Amino acid sequence: MSDGTIWLSRPADSDIEAIIECCQDPAIARWVTIPVPYGRADAEYFVRTRSAEGWAGSSPTWAIRLGEHGRLVGTVGLGVRPQDEGSAEIGYWVAAxxxxxxxxxxxxxxxxxxxxxxxxxxxxxxQWRALVGNHPSAAAVRKHGFRYEGLSRLGSVLRGSRRDHWMAARLRTDPPGPADGWPAGV
Structure with a gap:
């Protein structure tokens, strides 16, 4: 799938080295629930198990590429929870x-x-959620019609530590452009 500037495709074994390299970035480790340190076994598990199971279970994760067969520069995914039919959570990261x-x-x-x-x-x-303070992530979804729904106090766990997170969502009926109603500072 492409918009002519980026291509989204299923991560493959050929992406493992790029994933390892990208996940060394302290900014990704700060906001994303990845193992730290992040090594080859983690990238192999992501591609061969987590991503593969997601595709098999209607929870796709895509590699973000700058050309149809370009190098992976990030990922975006829609995770479906079986108990919440018709809903998914978006998650993403992009290389520094x-x-x-x-x-x-x-x-x-x-x-x-x-x-x-x-x-x-x-x-x-x-739906979207991000640890409090992840302003770039909030700006990205706000731009695409996600409406702020609140703060979940100690609602996330990152490497064994409970943290507050922001929540927002977009409904199929919501317009895709920038959303109003976000509190100052989010």
């Missing part, structure tokens, strides 16, 4: 050298389009 270029914004748009499309996942709701 590719931030502030609008790539994640494009990936979120493509993932949401696929998620809401009846020929894709046919979702009613896509």
């Amino acid at each position: 050298g590719h931030r502030r270029q609008g790539l994640m914004s494009r990936a979120i748009a493509l993932a949401c389009d696929f998620g809401f499309d009846p020929q894709g996942m046919g979702l009613t709701r896509i």
